[in-house]
Amino acid sequence: MATLTITELLAQLNWRYATKAFDPEEKIHETTMEALEDSLVLSPSSFGLQPWKFIIVEDQAVKEQLLPLTWNQPQTRDCSHFVVMAYNDSFELSEVDRYLNATVEARGGDVSDHDALKGMMVGFIQRSIDGATIDDWCKNQVYIALGQLMASAAVLGIDACPMEGINPPEIDKVLGLETSGFKTLVACALGYRDESDKYADLPKIRYPKDEIIEHR
Numbered sequence: 001m002a003t004l005t006i007t008e009l010l011a012q013l014n015w016r017y018a019t020k021a022f023d024p025e026e027k028i029h030e031t032t033m034e035a036l037e038d039s040l041v042l043s044p045s046s047f048g049l050q051p052w053k054f055i056i057v058e059d060q061a062v063k064e065q066l067l068p069l070t071w072n073q074p075q076t077r078d079c080s081h082f083v084v085m086a087y088n089d090s091f092e093l094s095e096v097d098r099y100l101n102a103t104v105e106a107r108g109g110d111v112s113d114h115d116a117l118k119g120m121m122v123g124f125i126q127r128s129i130d131g132a133t134i135d136d137w138c139k140n141q142v143y144i145a146l147g148q149l150m151a152s153a154a155v156l157g158i159d160a161c162p163m164e165g166i167n168p169p170e171i172d173k174v175l176g177l178e179t180s181g182f183k184t185l186v187a188c189a190l191g192y193r194d195e196s197d198k199y200a201d202l203p204k205i206r207y208p209k210d211e212i213i214e215h216r
C-alpha cells in the first residue's frame with residue numbers, strides 16, 4: 001500500500017540535505033522522536049541479528065561535551081537530538097540463540113524448527129569471527145540503520161546530518177560505552193534547519209543516473 005506518491009517521495013528526498021546549521025530553539029516533538037526510534041528498531045539487518053545500539057542524546061550539557069569530539073561541528077550542539085550509532089564490538093555466537101529464541105517468541109513453534117537456519121548462521125558468524133571480519137559486518141549493519149533513519153526523517157520533514165567526522169573512542173568515554181560491548185561508529189544529528197543554512201538550497205551534486213545505474 002503506497003502512502004506517499006512518487007512525487008511526494010522524491011520531493012522529500014530532494015528536500016533532505018546534510019544539514020550544517022540547525023535552529024537550536026526548535027526541538028523535535030516527542031511523538032515524532034518515538035517514530036524515529038521505531039524506525040531504528042525496524043531497520044533490517046543481515047540474518048536479522050541487529051548488532052547495534054543507538055544512544056540518543058538530548059541533554060544539552062552532554063551535547064556540549066560531545067562538540068569537541070565531533071570536530072567542533074556545530075550540528076552536535078545545535079541539533080535537537082544527537083543520535084550516536086554504535087556497533088556490537090564483541091559479537092558472539094550466542095547471538096544466534098538469542099535471535100532464534102526471539103523468533104519463537106514472536107512467531108511460535110520450536111527453536112528446533114530452525115536448525116537448518118541456525119547451522120547457516122553459526123557457520124557464517126564463526127567464519128567471520130575466525131577471519132576477523134565480524135566487526136566490519138556489524139558496522140555494515142549500523143550503516144543500514146543510518147540510511148533508514150535519514151530516509152524516515154526526510155519523509156517526516158525532520159532535518160538530519162549524518163556524521164563520520166567524530167572521535168569514536170572519546171565519545172565512548174563520555175557515554176560510558178567502554179565496557180558496554182558496543183563502540184561508537186557514526187552519528188546523526190536530528191532537528192530543524194536554521195534559515196541561515198546556505199547549504200539548504202544548493203543544487204545536489206550527484207553523478208548521472210545512467211552512469212551509476214545499469215539495466216540488464
Ligand SMILES: Cc1cc2nc3c(=O)[nH]c(=O)nc-3n(C[C@H](O)[C@H](O)[C@H](O)COP(=O)(O)O)c2cc1C
Pocket residue numbers: 016017018019020073161162163164165166186204
Ligand atoms: C556516512 C556519512 C558521514 C558523513 N559525515 C559528515 C560529517 O561529519 N559532517 C557533515 O557536515 N556532513 C557529513 N556527511 C554528509 C555528506 O557530506 C553529504 O551527505 C553528501 O555530501 C551529500 O550531500 P547531501 O546529503 O546534502 O545531499 C556525511 C554523510 C554520510 C553518508
